[in-house]
Each structure stands twice: as structure tokens, then as C-alpha cells.
Amino acid sequence: MESLKELYKIGRGPSSSHTMGPVKAAENFLKKNMNADKFKVELYGSLAFTGKGHLTDVALRQILGEETIIEFHYEIIYTYHTNGMKFFAYLKDEIIDEWLVFSIGGGSLKELDEPRNFNKDNLYKETSMQEILDYCSINKLNLLEYILKNEDNTFITYMEKIVKQMFATVEEGLSKEEVLPGKLQVKRKAKKYYENYLIHKLFSSLVFANALAASEENASGGIIVIAPTCGSSGVMPGVMKSFYDEKKYSFKQIVDAVIVGGLIGNLVKSNASISGAEVGCQGEVGTACAMTAAALAFLKGGTNSQIEYAAEIALEHHLGMTCDPILGYVQIPCIERNAISAMRAIDSANYSLLGDGKHLITLDMVIASLKETGADMHVNYRETSLGGLAKHIK
Ligand code: SF4
The missing domain is CATH 3.30.1330.90 (D-3-phosphoglycerate dehydrogenase; domain 3)
Known part of the structure; x- marks a missing residue:
């Protein structure tokens, strides 16, 4: 990888x-x-x-x-x-x-027929989650230590910049109210939801508002962090900014968690696909949800197995999700899907942390299923706007 x-x-x-x-x-x-x-x-x-x-x-x-x-x-x-x-x-x-x-x-x-294994720089010798878990178990490493062992010495500074931008994107999105560009005339919701959070102090309202804010910024052509794609760029910032603001985790803890979540994105990118045009939205928002669930499980002190389980649960329950953006805009269903998946990531992490990490279906199996499901998916549901929701508004 x-x-x-x-x-x-x-x-x-x-x-x-x-x-x-x-x-x-x-x-x-x-x-x-x-x-x-x-x-x-x-x-x-x-x-x-x-x-x-x-x-x-x-x-x-x-x-x-x-x-x-x-x-x-x-x-x-x-x-x-x-x-x-x-x-x-x-x-x-x-x-x-x-x-x-x-x-x-x-x-x-x-380029045409160029190998797709994303292994050009060959930084990570392990190619599956199981290989990574085995390596960590033999060498007594947690997943963060494993990643840092493979990355170079500019990596932490780079990731601090990434998390700062995630937070800046959310803040930018929360400050705006205008209609999003395009024929659908979709009204931004993030600011209103945030105001609701300020009154009622419901944590889920904060998560919804923050995820919507980042996704609305994306839809309007704003500056965002790909995580792992633009269309799915609201999930990770939505959750991480909420935990930073309300649960008072430190900036360093958030950076470390985002790093661990990235490992899951890299595994899907290398062994299946994160392209909605190739495998549907399971590869985009599904992967973002799995990355965020893993990040959160790490943040809350989960073991390597619990982190893997959190990602597995999150991705498993997005299998088969199609990509059908209305009129081709990355707005409906994309923006709200990010907000809903942000909460699903939190649920997946909490669910995993209740157990000891032991489970039958592994993350590697789910990634393989995602790839196969994407290959079987009709072209109408792979970012062509010919089927699904997109068919109902022309
Ligand atoms: S529906 Fe399609 S365009 Fe929208 S976020 Fe999902 S994969 Fe991206």
C-alpha cells in the first residue's frame, strides 16, 4: 500500500x-x-x-x-x-x-491497464487487515505504532495539516446559509442544525451539523479533505470535530485517530475500490464510515481487534449501497448520507467496544464482498444518474 x-x-x-x-x-x-x-x-x-x-x-x-x-x-x-x-x-x-x-x-x-494495487511506493508490506493484525500481534504494536513505523518523518506534520483543514472546512460550512449551486436549489442545513444543537445540546445534532457542514462545503466547490473521496468527505470531519469540541479529546488524540482510520481507507482502496463509478456508494460513504468507526474505536481506547471489528461492522452494513446522485450533483443523496453515516460510524464503534473484538466475518471478507458486489452492480447504479433516486427527478 x-x-x-x-x-x-x-x-x-x-x-x-x-x-x-x-x-x-x-x-x-x-x-x-x-x-x-x-x-x-x-x-x-x-x-x-x-x-x-x-x-x-x-x-x-x-x-x-x-x-x-x-x-x-x-x-x-x-x-x-x-x-x-x-x-x-x-x-x-x-x-x-x-x-x-x-x-x-x-x-x-x-493509464490504461496500469496495475491498480496502489503499491508503487511499497511502504506497507502487509496487504490485508489480517496480515497487519498478525504483524502487530507478533511485534506488540498498536495500529498507530504500526502506521508510524511505515510512514516517513514528515507524516505527522502532514496529518496535523489534514485535521486542521477538516476542522476549518466544518467551520466554514457552519457559517453559511445560501443555496447550493446547481439546478436543484438545495438549501444548506448545517447552520440551522448547529443552532438547534446550541439550544438543546444534543450530541447527535452536533454530529449531524458538522457532517452536513463539511459535505455542503464540498457540494459548493469549497476546500475539503478527501476522506477517502470528496463525496464522502463529511463523515470523518463531522465525527472528529464533534468529539474534539464536546468530548474534549486533545488535538493530538484526534490526529492519531484520523491516522488509524486512514489505514482502513487504504485497505479498501488497495483491495477493492473507493470509486462510486466503479462500485457504487458502498466504496465511498461506506468506506468513510468504516474509517471513522475505526478512528473512533481507537480514540476510545479500543484494541486492534475491536478497531478492526468497528470498521467491519460499519462497512458490512453499507454493502450494496448504490450511487445515484440526482442530476449528477454531489448533493442528493450525498450530503445527508454523510450525516447519517457519521452517526452510524459512532454506533459501529460503540457496538464493537461492547465486545472483545472476536467475530466471524472479517474486514478483509467484507472488502472482498464490496469488490464483488460492485462488479455485479448494474451500471445505472454506479455514478451514471440513470437509476435509483436519480431516475425520479430529471
Ligand atoms: S451517491 Fe455517488 S456521488 Fe454521492 S457520495 Fe455516494 S458515491 Fe459519491
Whole structure:
């Protein structure tokens, strides 16, 4: 597995696969073709179906120029990954360069048939949760110590920056009331829910408000932390900011917990997928919920087995969850789904901590099931806005 720095990244919403990945690809292509006088980008598969709602075209033109031609080719779907895009650079109407590249989730890019095992830097030798648990048991390490043993000495500073941004995103979201961009005219809810919390002091209201705040920031193109994607970026900040503010855990304890949660995201990313276009929302919000449940179990003093169980419970009960964003906007069901999953993460951690961590279905089994379920999932439910809730509003 790669460094957790490749999982947690600061960027702009609303979509890691549909805006951040394409922007990164456009920047790379532009750097290589500074002499070009015109660009064209063909968007394939899910990028074509929901590219407009996710603002892919707007993001690409911001990098390559307003005159850039964007073509939506719904009919072209590569089996390697649905989020294909082909860049063309022109000089005096002649093609001087072209590049086929895939945005495979979490802002990561791959070329056709490039191995997907995210093992380029090979920082982590263990590839499954069971291998990690065994290694920790032999070497008497907790999961945080295991991660820190694998990461470099800039890692903690990087993660402090990540958590600071999570908190800043929540605060930014809580300060706004306006309608979110796009045709749905969705009204922000976070500020109102937070005001309710201030009156009644119900902890769940704080968690809902904080998760909504981060997700609404994402939906409006604000600065967020990918955790593990943009669409699912409200769950971890929603829970961690609430525990920091109300339960008075220290900043260091929160950073350590977010680090431990990241391990779960890395395992799903490496062994299955965190891309809604590939496996549905189980890979996005499901993974975010599992990461957060693990983080919380660690924060509350759970053993390695209890942390694994918390993540397993959280992910297991998101299996099969589809991706059907209405009109392609990362708003409905995405924003409220983050808030509900934030509470589910807390429940999963609490549930796990009641026992001794022993259980039949392992996290590795659930990750394998997620991958298989995603592969069986009809294309209408994988970020194309052709089925599910998306079918009911056109
Ligand atoms: S439904 Fe889930 S996977 Fe699909 S865009 Fe929304 S958050 Fe992402």
C-alpha cells in the first residue's frame, strides 16, 4: 500500500474522481503541451453521464482554457475503469499529442491497464487487515505504532495539516446559509442544525451539523479533505470535530485517530475500490464510515481487534449501497448520507467496544464482498444518474 498521504488530500470539491482527478490530468497534459493553441477532451462512461452535474467540464476549462472543446461520449466505457478521458492537444489544427487516462477515485490517475494495487511506493508490506493484525500481534504494536513505523518523518506534520483543514472546512460550512449551486436549489442545513444543537445540546445534532457542514462545503466547490473521496468527505470531519469540541479529546488524540482510520481507507482502496463509478456508494460513504468507526474505536481506547471489528461492522452494513446522485450533483443523496453515516460510524464503534473484538466475518471478507458486489452492480447504479433516486427527478 501507498502512504496515507496519498489517501488524505486537501482539494476542492465536489468530486475527487470527476473534478480533482480530471484537473490533475489536465495540469499534467498542459505542462507537456505548453506550445498547443487548442485542447479537446473526450469524457467517457460515468465522466460523460455525470460530468456536467459534477462540474467536470467547468474544472477542465479552468485549466486548459475557456475555448477547450469538451465532448461527452456516453457510449464509450472501458472495462479497465468507467472514468476514462482522452486529451488532445492541437497546434494550427494538427493533433500534436493525445493521452488516454483514467480517474479512478480519490483524485488518483492511472493509464490504461496500469496495475491498480496502489503499491508503487511499497511502504506497507502487509496487504490485508489480517496480515497487519498478525504483524502487530507478533511485534506488540498498536495500529498507530504500526502506521508510524511505515510512514516517513514528515507524516505527522502532514496529518496535523489534514485535521486542521477538516476542522476549518466544518467551520466554514457552519457559517453559511445560501443555496447550493446547481439546478436543484438545495438549501444548506448545517447552520440551522448547529443552532438547534446550541439550544438543546444534543450530541447527535452536533454530529449531524458538522457532517452536513463539511459535505455542503464540498457540494459548493469549497476546500475539503478527501476522506477517502470528496463525496464522502463529511463523515470523518463531522465525527472528529464533534468529539474534539464536546468530548474534549486533545488535538493530538484526534490526529492519531484520523491516522488509524486512514489505514482502513487504504485497505479498501488497495483491495477493492473507493470509486462510486466503479462500485457504487458502498466504496465511498461506506468506506468513510468504516474509517471513522475505526478512528473512533481507537480514540476510545479500543484494541486492534475491536478497531478492526468497528470498521467491519460499519462497512458490512453499507454493502450494496448504490450511487445515484440526482442530476449528477454531489448533493442528493450525498450530503445527508454523510450525516447519517457519521452517526452510524459512532454506533459501529460503540457496538464493537461492547465486545472483545472476536467475530466471524472479517474486514478483509467484507472488502472482498464490496469488490464483488460492485462488479455485479448494474451500471445505472454506479455514478451514471440513470437509476435509483436519480431516475425520479430529471
Ligand atoms: S451517491 Fe455516494 S458515491 Fe455517488 S456521488 Fe454521492 S457520495 Fe459519491
